[in-house]
Amino acid sequence: MISFDDAFDRVLQHTLDFGDETVTLLKSTGRVLSEDIKADRDFPPFNRSTKDGIAVAFTAIEKGITRFKIEGVLSAGMPQQTLSTDTNCLEIMTGAVLPEQADTIIMYEETEIKDSWASITKTPKKGQNIHRQGTDEREGAILLEKGTEITAAVIGVLASVGKKDVIVKKLPKICVVSTGNELVEIDETPLPHQIRKSNSLSLYAALEKVKITPTLLHIADDKSIIEKELEQALSKFDVLMLSGGVSKGKFDFIPDALDKLGIAKVFHRVAQRPGKPFWFGVQKEKQKVVFSFPGNPVSTFANYHVYFLPWLKKSLGVEVKKQSVILDEPIQPHPLLTLFVQVTSQWHEGELIAKTIKGNGSGDLVSLALADGFICVAQGDKEIASGTVLDFIKAS
């Protein structure tokens, strides 16, 4: 049995690179950029009006002119015009191109317009109300770096520079494998000793949040079937994510089967609760990774968030940011095990406060649905005081 810190480090030492792929812009949301994005021209591309009003030449203001003949109206989308003389002005709308020979925009609120003449009611500053060409970004500048997660705002930038297709990091092909003869399908009525599958469906939903649609596979607790099915799965997928079949019980054939199939065990059993019998293995040459989680729902769910998500982010070249919370009541650590305790969290004055959920242990699925995530409580002997800051692992 190894410590949690050791297990976590070892998982992150075995990241994989799945390469790149090109997807259309609107399919790229939630993915990770695998190219630097450069400005294809200046941003803004022209001297752009930021107000509705009139465009004038400041030389006229300096001469004391306060009343201008209106030459015409400029709206966004019109090519650049020219102000013919500094005794005139052009009406100009937000987003329109500043006309040549004009250098200052006065908003309607500071003018009086009558019969094609505009009088100004306030002396402007030279150059005001213009978003100058290239002041946001110069043509060729890197706007977004490789490794950026594609959010809705990033989509806006990509659209602006004409990225109809985007190079993103490829995602791993994942097979979620459930085992256990006690499991029946969700549309079946279980016999008294049976339960419906739930872990694999939870994992499916969690993986969809990170844009991965896994394949679901159920394998019966039979040694030869397990070997055959795992072999097939390993040939087709980058990652196997198993739940069940890794405790010390007589019918837990998985670790042996994986060993036979050439998956090198990195570790089995971690000094943590829940999720202790976690088995993790890799096949370096063929670039395969196996996360084999214990069968109970809370263990699987905790380990998915604790290990898999940071592993995935690192594999995709995204920085893993730690989140912390403040404990709202004392908690007793375990002398030997790192605890992952289910909590609800609440914002209070810019602080995130964690309240532990009194669940019924690792089998209690319902308390999991109420939890916002887990706090990480390192092993120790002394009670941890209320107000202590702990790492927080947010649930999907």
Next chain:
Amino acid sequence: MISFDDAFDRVLQHTLDFGDETVTLLKSTGRVLSEDIKADRDFPPFNRSTKDGIAVAFTAIEKGITRFKIEGVLSAGMPQQTLSTDTNCLEIMTGAVLPEQADTIIMYEETEIKDSWASITKTPKKGQNIHRQGTDEREGAILLEKGTEITAAVIGVLASVGKKDVIVKKLPKICVVSTGNELVEIDETPLPHQIRKSNSLSLYAALEKVKITPTLLHIADDKSIIEKELEQALSKFDVLMLSGGVSKGKFDFIPDALDKLGIAKVFHRVAQRPGKPFWFGVQKEKQKVVFSFPGNPVSTFANYHVYFLPWLKKSLGVEVKKQSVILDEPIQPHPLLTLFVQVTSQWHEGELIAKTIKGNGSGDLVSLALADGFICVAQGDKEIASGTVLDFIKAS
């Protein structure tokens, strides 16, 4: 012009109910439950072993028996068995049904097993290592309430109780309308005075995060076309989300067109920056709502998060939780306007610290991509000190 607080309240007074629909379990992630979910049987459904070990009758321990003949092996998925006599034991795996006549489970680590006999090395407590039937939930108990957001953990609960199909709140049909003759498609090369569409694509990506796939529509800046196209859109969609066309410029026809089409203006212009020329209107009888955002990217993005998302959550019956952050440097409020300032955020000791982004105003798309969200700075005269707690609006 109305205040931000007033505008926000008015938007939330005009929520709609789109009814319910039934979706399959794996399609329900991210949606909102529209039915209470009850336990279809006890949870756990039987007295369930929480360890791999042996099941014994405690009466034997009381008699001083420490060595038991092993009768057989019980694994998860086997129907309940009976321990024939209290001088015997049954091996039992995690998840298996406690046999009749047994009431205590001793884990392997506290036994020595040799030649079909198990000796115990530590005196057990009566009833240990059993997750008792119904201790998590009783049959008929409400596990999840209507209005619950369907997370990955919730999917696990729904699967456990056999919800192959789930009744969820229906989502609004949304049309995202872009206007502005300066806009060209993302695969076009814009002329100097043109720019590519970006707002509508950002909104598309943001709406997808809340499980809504909007229809995108572009309308040219022509009064009669705008009227015709908006009329058609209103007949097909619950919500129109427009960007552009609501400032005071000569070519901003939208408010007039909406008025003609029977959409009652709730307000136009809010004392806020960015996003001031926001127009909001409703058609009560036909249950239509129109969010008409200003055309620049930061305004549209801010208003989507500030107004639309809380409106959507309330419409779906989900509690809107406020998030707060701590300012890391002083900030000057505006005497008349509520400011939404772009910030990056960072966790520090359980606190979320906001750092303002020095963007180039409301036209700066790139700074938006770097921001984690907006802080809400109420109007005022006095500088707000570093360390002050402010409302935080997280970006999608």
